[in-house]
Amino acid sequence: MDQDLDELVARLRATRGDYDDVEVKSAAGGLPQSLTSTLSALANHPGGGTIILGLDEATGFRPVRLSDPQALKQGLAGKARSFSPPVRLAIRDAEVDGIPVIVARVHECDPSAKPCRVAASGVAYMRGHDGDFPLSALEQQAFLVARQPPLFDRKPVEGAAREDLDEELVAAFLRSVRERDPQGLGRFNEDAELLRRAGVTLPDGTPTVAGVLAMGVHPQEWFPRFVIQASAEPLSSDPAGARAxxxxxxxxxxxxxxxxxxxxxxxxxxxxxxxxxxxxxxxRPTYPYVAFREIIANALLHRDLDHWSEGMATEVRLRRDRLIVSNPGGLYGITVERLGRDAVTSARNARLVAICQHVRTPETGARVVEALATGIPIVNQVLAEAGLRPAHYIDAAIRFTVVIQQAVPPMRPGEDLNQTELRVYDALAAGGRSAAELKHELSLSAPNVRKALRELRSRGLVEQLGGPGRPTTYRRLTD
Incomplete structure (x- = not known):
């Protein structure tokens, strides 16, 4: 196995899940239909991504025998031509643990041609933290908007007036500017002039989008979905049917x-x-408060403010094993690989960020943001001190997601299967089988086959088809 693939598989096994730019399929039963959405999503993903055929995620990324690797490669290449524009692939053979696999590098679609769509249906897909999702018509428009510099935070808020700014926040803003920048913006003695030159208001006194979001009495009067939607996953002790x-x-x-x-x-x-x-x-909280604050502040400051995202909120989802924060709008002027490195800063909403450098939170008096590229390093530091892995950043071009996992990820359903269960599971890769067929093919006793099937069904890896009066067969639920 080559070194790059060796390191990638080791990371997949350590984290027990796909990365946002890596998709793994066992493909033991042929080319998975789900690759249609994956190819579109990875072509739309910043930097593209990688598909590996021949690894079974459900059993800890164990390599499986591919019945016809050549047919899989031809099928994958043919499928890549069924998109508009066609998906560009680089396909090669490789090995994992001495067993052949297929690795396909999916190149990012040219930004001028995005989004990459399925030609037959016109549907385009994007990557999420837990799958591929079809883009809505509005989200598809976001790819077109992204070709121009974002200046939405400088626009006036129609119907707003100076009185719609929070006086407590404005007073703290003015004090901070005059204390921290006395020879620059702070040298303007008249409050109205300082607010205008800072981009909080326009010459006629109308507040800008940045001014209202940073210091408005109630910005949601004009931007109803500029909110944080937060919820936690139900506990096992919660009543049946509980959603959140x-x-x-x-x-x-x-x-x-x-x-x-x-x-x-x-x-x-x-x-x-x-x-x-x-x-x-x-x-000690499960997730450090300092890291959470930095991530939320970034989500609010760097979310997309254009018309396509007006109906979308910043989302916080606390699951049993991870914390997820997501906002509309991908990274601007920077890549995931450079986050927190080389003191690189890049602001989608430059005017909003500049204002929030001087805005203080009422409860603590803390600055909203420093804008010194220190936020991500602080997140990394406090997560390491808490014994947690680094945050996982997912840039899907029109949505940015941060995932923090608990210290010990849960075991995947099939990672501790015994040898008999693995043999039965592998035998079902080629299609449905009855218990009698499995007994004959694998030279196992009927009780051992039934026991293995019960265990595989309880893990959610296999389903039973048929019933009383009809032939009973079993099939895999993966891929």
């Missing part, structure tokens, strides 16, 4: 939303009691 817990919608200007988001996190994040070397005892 601690669901809330957080509104207001950015500094007040930050305070409210932190209050929600303190209520909802689980805590453990830990002792330190100096003998003191503390409550």
């Amino acid at each position: 817990r601690n669901q809330t919608t957080i509104s207001g200007p950015i500094p007040r939303m930050l305070d409210a988001a932190m209050a929600w996190a303190r209520r909802v994040f689980d805590t453990t009691i830990v002792s330190t070397p100096d003998g003191t005892v503390h409550d």
Whole structure:
């Protein structure tokens, strides 16, 4: 196995899941139909991605025998031509643990031709943190809008007036500017002139989008979905049918939303009691509050503000094993690989970021943002100190997602199957089988076959077809 693939498979096994730019399929039963959406999504993904055929994610990325590798490669190449524009692939043979696999590098579609669509249906797909999703018509428009510099935060808010700005926030903003930048923006003595030159208002006094979002009394009067939608996954002890817990919608200007988001996190994040070397005892949250604040602040400041995203909120989802924060709008002027490195800064909403450097949160008096490229390094540092893996950043071009996983990821359903169960599972790759057929093919006893099938069904890896009066067969649920 070549070194690059060796390292990639090792990472997949360590994290027990696909990456946003890597898709793994066993393909033991032929070319999976689900590759149609994957090819479109990876072509639309910044930097493209990689498809590996011949690894079974359900059993810990174990290599499986491919019945006809040449047919798989031809089928994959043929499928790539069924898109508009066609998907560009580089297909090669490789090995994992001494067993042949197929690796296909999916090249990113030229930005001027995005989104890459399925030619037959016209549907385009994007990558998410847990799958491929069809783009809505509005989301497809986002690819066209992204070809121009974003200046939406400088536009006037029709119907808003100076009185629609929060006086407490404005006063703190003016003090900060005059203290921190006395020879620049702070040298303007008249408040109205300073606010105008800072981009908070226009010459006629009308607040800008940036001014309202940063310091408006209630920005949602004009931007109803500039909110944080937060919720936690139900617990096993919750009543049957429960969909979520601690669901809330957080509104207001950015500094007040930050305070409210932190209050929600303190209520909802689980805590453990830990002792330190100096003998003191503390409550430690599952996810560090400092990291959460940095991620939420970035989501609010860098979310897309154009018309296509007006109906979308910043989302926070607390699941049993991970924390997910997502906002409309991908990275601007920077790639995931450069986040937190080389002190690189790039702002989708430059005017909003500049204003928020001087805006303070009412509860703590803390600055909303420094804009010094220190946020991501701080997130990495506090996660490491808490024993957590680095945050996983997913840039899907029109949506940006941050995923923080708990220290010990849960075991995948099929990682600890015994040898008999693995043999039965592999035999079903080529198609449905009855228990009698499996007994004959694998030279196993009937009780052992039935026991293995019961275990595979309980893990959600195999389903039973048929029933009383009809032949009973079993088939795999993966791929």
